[in-house]
Amino acid sequence: MPLIGQLALALALLVAIYSIGANLIGLRRNSPELLLSARHALWAMCAMVTVAVAALWAGLLASDFSLEYVASYSSVTLPLPYKFAALWGGQQGSLLFWTWLLSIFTSIAIWQNRRRNPEITPWALIVLAAVAVFFLGMLNFVTRPFDLLATVPPDGSDLNPLLQNYWMAIHPPSLYTGYVSAAVPFAFACGALITRRLDDAWIRTTRRWAIFSWFFLTLGNLFGARWAYEVLGWGGYWAWDPVENAAFMPWLVMTAYLHSVMIQERKDMLKVWNLALVGMAFMLTLFGTFLTRSGVISSVHSFTQSGLGPYFLTFLIVVIVAYTALLLSRVKDLKGPAEFESYLSREAAFLFNNLMLVGIAFAVFWGTVFPVLSEAVRGVKITVGPPFFDAVNGPLALGLIFLMGVGPLIAWRRTSPEALMRTFMAPIVMGVGAGIAVFAMGLRQWYVLTALSLAAFALGSVIVEFRRGVSARRHLVHEAPARALVNLVAKNNRRYGGYIIHLGVVFAFVGIVASSFFRIEVKRSVREGQSFTIGAYELTYLGLKGIEDAHMEDLGARVEVTSGGRAVATLMPARLFYKRQQQPATRVAIRSTPLADLYVVLAGVDDQSGLATFEVFLTPLVFWLWAGGFMMAIGTVIVMWPNVRERAALAAALGRDAPVAAETPLEPQAAPGGD
Amino acid sequence: MPSKLRFVVGAGLIVLAIGYLILTAVRNTSEYYLTVSEVSARHAQLGGQMLRVAGRVKAGSISWDPATLTLAFAIVAPPNPDGSPVKAVAAAEPAQFRVVERGEPKPDMFAAGRDVIVEGRFAADGTIEARQVLTSCPSKYVPKKPK
Numbered sequence: 033m034p035l036i037g038q039l040a041l042a043l044a045l046l047v048a049i050y051s052i053g054a055n056l057i058g059l060r061r062n063s064p065e066l067l068l069s070a071r072h073a074l075w076a077m078c079a080m081v082t083v084a085v086a087a088l089w090a091g092l093l094a095s096d097f098s099l100e101y102v103a104s105y106s107s108v109t110l111p112l113p114y115k116f117a118a119l120w121g122g123q124q125g126s127l128l129f130w131t132w133l134l135s136i137f138t139s140i141a142i143w144q145n146r147r148r149n150p151e152i153t154p155w156a157l158i159v160l161a162a163v164a165v166f167f168l169g170m171l172n173f174v175t176r177p178f179d180l181l182a183t184v185p186p187d188g189s190d191l192n193p194l195l196q197n198y199w200m201a202i203h204p205p206s207l208y209t210g211y212v213s214a215a216v217p218f219a220f221a222c223g224a225l226i227t228r229r230l231d232d233a234w235i236r237t238t239r240r241w242a243i244f245s246w247f248f249l250t251l252g253n254l255f256g257a258r259w260a261y262e263v264l265g266w267g268g269y270w271a272w273d274p275v276e277n278a279a280f281m282p283w284l285v286m287t288a289y290l291h292s293v294m295i296q297e298r299k300d301m302l303k304v305w306n307l308a309l310v311g312m313a314f315m316l317t318l319f320g321t322f323l324t325r326s327g328v329i330s331s332v333h334s335f336t337q338s339g340l341g342p343y344f345l346t347f348l349i350v351v352i353v354a355y356t357a358l359l360l361s362r363v364k365d366l367k368g369p370a371e372f373e374s375y376l377s378r379e380a381a382f383l384f385n386n387l388m389l390v391g392i393a394f395a396v397f398w399g400t401v402f403p404v405l406s407e408a409v410r411g412v413k414i415t416v417g418p419p420f421f422d423a424v425n426g427p428l429a430l431g432l433i434f435l436m437g438v439g440p441l442i443a444w445r446r447t448s449p450e451a452l453m454r455t456f457m458a459p460i461v462m463g464v465g466a467g468i469a470v471f472a473m474g475l476r477q478w479y480v481l482t483a484l485s486l487a488a489f490a491l492g493s494v495i496v497e498f499r500r501g502v503s504a505r506r507h508l509v510h511e512a513p514a515r516a517l518v519n520l521v522a523k524n525n526r527r528y529g530g531y532i533i534h535l536g537v538v539f540a541f542v543g544i545v546a547s548s549f550f551r552i553e554v555k556r557s558v559r560e561g562q563s564f565t566i567g568a569y570e571l572t573y574l575g576l577k578g579i580e581d582a583h584m585e586d587l588g589a590r591v592e593v594t595s596g597g598r599a600v601a602t603l604m605p606a607r608l609f610y611k612r613q614q615q616p617a618t619r620v621a622i623r624s625t626p627l628a629d630l631y632v633v634l635a636g637v638d639d640q641s642g643l644a645t646f647e648v649f650l651t652p653l654v655f656w657l658w659a660g661g662f663m664m665a666i667g668t669v670i671v672m673w674p675n676v677r678e679r680a681a682l683a684a685a686l687g688r689d690a691p692v693a694a695e696t697p698l699e700p701q702a703a704p705g706g707d
Numbered sequence: 708m709p710s711k712l713r714f715v716v717g718a719g720l721i722v723l724a725i726g727y728l729i730l731t732a733v734r735n736t737s738e739y740y741l742t743v744s745e746v747s748a749r750h751a752q753l754g755g756q757m758l759r760v761a762g763r764v765k766a767g768s769i770s771w772d773p774a775t776l777t778l779a780f781a782i783v784a785p786p787n788p789d790g791s792p793v794k795a796v797a798a799a800e801p802a803q804f805r806v807v808e809r810g811e812p813k814p815d816m817f818a819a820g821r822d823v824i825v826e827g828r829f830a831a832d833g834t835i836e837a838r839q840v841l842t843s844c845p846s847k848y849v850p851k852k853p854k
Contacts, residue, residue, distance in 0.1 A: 265815075371711055372711075372713075372714045375713070375717060380714070380717070383714070383718065384717070384718075384721060387718055387721045387722065387725075388721070388725075391721070391722070391725035394725070394729075395725065395728070395729050395732075398729055398733075402733070402737070403740055406737075412739060412741075412745075413739070413740040413741065414737045414738065414739055414740060415737065415738055415739075415740040415759055416732070416733060416736050416737050416738075417736065417738065417826075419732075419735075419736040420732045420733065420736040420737070423728070423731075423732035423735065423736060424725075424728045424729055424732045427728060428725065428728070555776060555810060555811065555812060557773045557774050557776060615816065616815050616816065617815065618815060633812075635812030635813070636773065636812055636813055638773040641773060641774065643773045643774060645773055645776065645812045645813075647812050
């Protein structure tokens with residue numbers, strides 16, 4: 033098996049190189065046969081990488097400890113699902129997984145473009161193959177997944193216990209899918225630049241890829257946060273750790289890109305900016321991989337330090353320099369005809385939203401690399417922690433939420449202040465009302481008051497949009513309200529799916545603000561039978577219960593929770609001990625309600641005194657972060673749903689006869705239209 | 708004002724505001740991130756400052772009181788990567804600082820000989836009043852390359 037895997041990786045590298053050559057020569061000689069052969073070579077590459085992945089999975093499932101990778105990241109007693117997940121539990125495996133996704137996405141892109149974009153596609157495939165060559169080169173020569181051990185150990189050293197959790201099983205694949213699929217829009221952008229086909233064909237061709245990437249980046253970040261929340265036991269979900277930042281930055285830039293392409297599709301503006309964003313998004317995915325794999329920046333995430341750093345850095349610099357040079361050489365071809373007319377326009381709102389998103393990404397980048405920079409420049413390492421990120425991103429987030437309320441309602445091009453007041457009356461009333469209500473509840477922090485007012489404002493703006501659309505349908509098509517709502521979303525899925533994402537963002541934002549400002553925390557050591565209180569809850573420690581199997585020990589503490597004398601729940605936080613790795617871990621007990629999460633950690637048990645130490649958090653509204661995230665995912669699925677109108681636009685952009693649009697889109701009169 | 712200029716001004720203001728936010732935040736929140744030896748070299752200037760110190764928990768120095776949640780230990784410079792012990796600078800005693808953390812449970816993987824990052828205030832008497840003690844994963848989980 034290991035031999036097959038190794039061989040498959042070597043062949044994959046060869047066919048990828050062949051594909052680049054065949055494409056280049058085919059383009060020069062204008063030979064359709066060679067271009068076709070180059071495409072087939074990439075399919076062969078995908079097949080080879082799939083064989084390698086299957087071989088590594090086979091090794092993991094069979095507990096073949098002659099493989100160094102299996103011996104390092106698995107064990108006989110590791111539960112089956114985690115043997116699968118061990119594929120991305122270590123460095124070699126996760127790079128192989130990455131390459132596998134890239135080869136799959138490349139194959140899909142080839143199939144999608146078998147008859148379209150004949151000029152751009154070969155160049156896009158060259159770019160994708162070049163990225164694949166880099167990763168396959170790493171896998172063949174630097175960090176090999178199929179290396180064998182000289183002496184075969186009787187058992188492996190097991191997967192890191194922190195990774196033995198179902199969120200961890202799904203978080204890396206989501207994030208990687210998001211990372212890797214960003215390569216497709218990037219590759220087509222390169223193709224468009226090289227061939228000077230700079231109309232919006234490349235954007236429409238890869239729009240779904242960009243949303244697909246955004247969808248998985250969103251999920252990846254959410255799953256990561258949820259994993260931190262459930263597993264790490266510190267009561268929070270986000271610590272601005274470099275590795276979290278690495279996942280967050282591409283998401284921010286991709287969000288900016290998805291908004292600004294709408295301006296290009298509609299107004300033919302911001303072409304250079306869009307190309308820059310799509311390049312940045314891809315580079316940040318490489319940077320993220322570099323960060324997690326190089327050990328340049330210390331992180332609480334314990335990643336293997338390895339010799340990969342210099343290679344990644346070199347590759348990253350090559351990509352940055354080449355892409356920047358390419359973009360600069362085409363700036364003249366990218367002059368847009370239209371210009372901004374007024375601050376009071378949707379273009380302006382989108383532009384400012386873009387600046388804020390990229391600004392946040394830059395601040396996160398700066399805070400992440402600051403220790404390295406300060407050491408290089410001043411000779412002493414200076415770090416900035418969560419307070420830095422909160423101080424910068426807190427105000428910027430307010431700006432973003434404000435613009436999120438403005439964007440959907442404001443007209444394209446220009447609006448008169450009077451029309452503006454009319455349009456925004458309802459959202460403003462909602463925002464101010466929410467502010468007053470929160471003030472009346474006794475909250476005085478300026479940030480919380482502003483944040484909740486703006487959240488209500490943004491919520492109001494989405495509600496107004498839905499109400500308008502529904503009432504237009506009711507009058508024009510005479511539908512009942514519920515049916516009108518369903519049809520509205522179904523027929524304009526891109527636009528209303530987007531609003532559902534906005535709703536999700538508002539809910540998540542409220543959850544983040546409330547949980548950051550109002551979390552309370554009690555740490556206490558108690559004996560059996562003793563009680564302590566947090567908020568309105570009284571917790572009584574009722575004793576320990578231990579379970580042990582071959583894989584781990586599980587020591588749970590029974591905690592009865594009462595509120596006002598009424599029993600609410602019995603929780604069972606536990607301390608775990610993983611035998612192979614000789615490593616303790618914690619299992620948090622969470623009682624979640626829409627109002628607040630009660631989060632109980634058994635932090636330690638002292639054998640001599642019989643004291644059990646508990647760490648308890650009461651976090652208001654954190655439920656809404658996860659609910660909002662779920663809503664964002666639903667909204668994105670609606671946006672991605674195939675749509676006749678969009679297919680027609682794509683066909684038009686590609687210069688073919690558009691299929692007849694099934695239905696004229698219904699645009700309510702007052703609405704300025706758009707997405 | 709021509710529309711183009713107007714937008715350059717608007718965008719420029721936003722960029723400036725972001726830059727200002729970053730600058731002030733760096734000034735207000737940055738902390739030195741030092742090793743134990745660096746702390747001992749700069750001892751005099753650091754009194755009262757917030758620091759992050761990377762070092763190793765000295766064997767036999769740990770005291771933990773679960774009733775009051777008080778953890779005290781000594782942090783020392785880890786041995787050199789090649790395994791040889793750190794050579795004490797001539798005439799100077801090997802660098803070592805007392806760390807006290809109050810009101811926090813003992814971190815999961817805390818033990819003698821583990822590498823830790825201590826975040827806290829460096830008191831004038833050389834004690835670090837820790838706000839947070841982070842344990843890094845011990846290096847034995849890093850797979851060794853068989854040669």
